[in-house]
Amino acid sequence: MAALPRFRFGLLRLATLVAVLVQQARLLPVAMAQTNNLTAGDALTPPRYITSPSGGFAFGFRALDSDPTKFLLATWFRFADDANSSQPQPQSVLWFLKKTAMGTAVVATATSVLNITGDGRLKVTDRGDQELWSALTPSMQRGSVLALSDSGNVQFLGDGDIVLWESFRNPTDTLLPGQPLSSSYSPGGLLVSKRTDAEFATGRFSLAVQPDGNVVLYIDLFTADYRTTNAYWATRTYGPNGNTTVTFDNQGFLNYTLRDGSVHGLILPKGSNGGNYLQLARMDPDGIVRTHTRPRYGSGGTPWTVSGALPGDGGCNRVTSSKQGLCGPGSYC
């Protein structure tokens, strides 16, 4: 009879253990966030994400600031204390899924899924069957792994780790160190601004590395009859065999390399920015391309600061040949 209280105590312990296990199961999405890749048959659902091997980047579903029931499929810089904040700040988002370079963001919901399907396709679907997006792969080759690298690139890989699709070739408004921009590497060779820092809708400004070799900043590209009337800055490096590549390096320099191999500066950052700093180059919502930097370590809320800008005069004196100024309502000038 004396054993009964102990037996009961044991049951209580068991119940507590079950409760703890259930609680941990609810926390599973966070625990699973530590994986570096998705393989065939895996599915990623909001608000889950995967991380790069060193943990510095995350790729997955991020809620919209204006409507937390909607999500973007995005890549962002990840910081040690991110688990404590509900959202990475919008400035730390360096890529998000769009239908096309000039098109709108793909907006997912709580019922959306990123899948590598049984037949090797990378897809975002909603409510089971509604396809929101599907990766275009060369000659529709099948892929088997989606991996996020320590450079911040998301790659969909097929047999023999051949790259079938990658986020670096489909940039939005941001370049990371080591990410080239050219019309042959990234279809369109475009960075397109967002509407505002926290609004991921398509903005009015773009940086184009054109097939003719010219690097041009445009306002309202594709809405005017003549592209040239909407340009407000250009390298004027066009020619019959243009093959210009814009590169961003880990010191914060934004350069362009011409077909002849010569390297020229677009943005020379102020001050020295060593390996303890994160860097990004962005076509900002006001039409100025800026390099932004912040300490690598520190909280997710540490602000990014501007280290350089193109045009260098801040764009305030620029007008296009159709006489549009850059300093309208809502600009930073």
Ligand SMILES: *[C@@H]1O[C@H](CO)[C@@H](O)[C@H](O)[C@H]1NC(C)=O
């Ligand atoms: C995917 O993750 C597994 C397990 O962490 C790892 O062994 C494998 O190398 C990764 N594959 C790629 C392509 O990153």
Ligand SMILES: *[C@@H]1O[C@H](CO)[C@@H](O)[C@H](O)[C@H]1NC(C)=O
């Ligand atoms: C998260 O917040 C808790 C409570 O405020 C704090 O004790 C902890 O140190 C924080 N963790 C990080 C990584 O900042």
Ligand SMILES: *[C@@H]1O[C@H](CO)[C@@H](O)[C@H](O)[C@H]1NC(C)=O
């Ligand atoms: C996506 O993956 C989930 C889980 O594996 C599966 O139930 C669902 O059918 C998949 N969706 C597609 C479109 O393959």
Ligand SMILES: *[C@@H]1O[C@H](CO)[C@@H](O)[C@H](O)[C@H]1NC(C)=O
């Ligand atoms: C264009 O430039 C890139 C990088 O400099 C080079 O890899 C590529 O072969 C060039 N293409 C042509 C057609 O010259």
Ligand SMILES: *[C@@H]1O[C@H](CO)[C@@H](O)[C@H](O)[C@H]1NC(C)=O
């Ligand atoms: C970019 O240009 C700067 C100065 O013009 C140079 O120091 C730097 O090495 C260049 N970066 C690359 C990757 O060529």
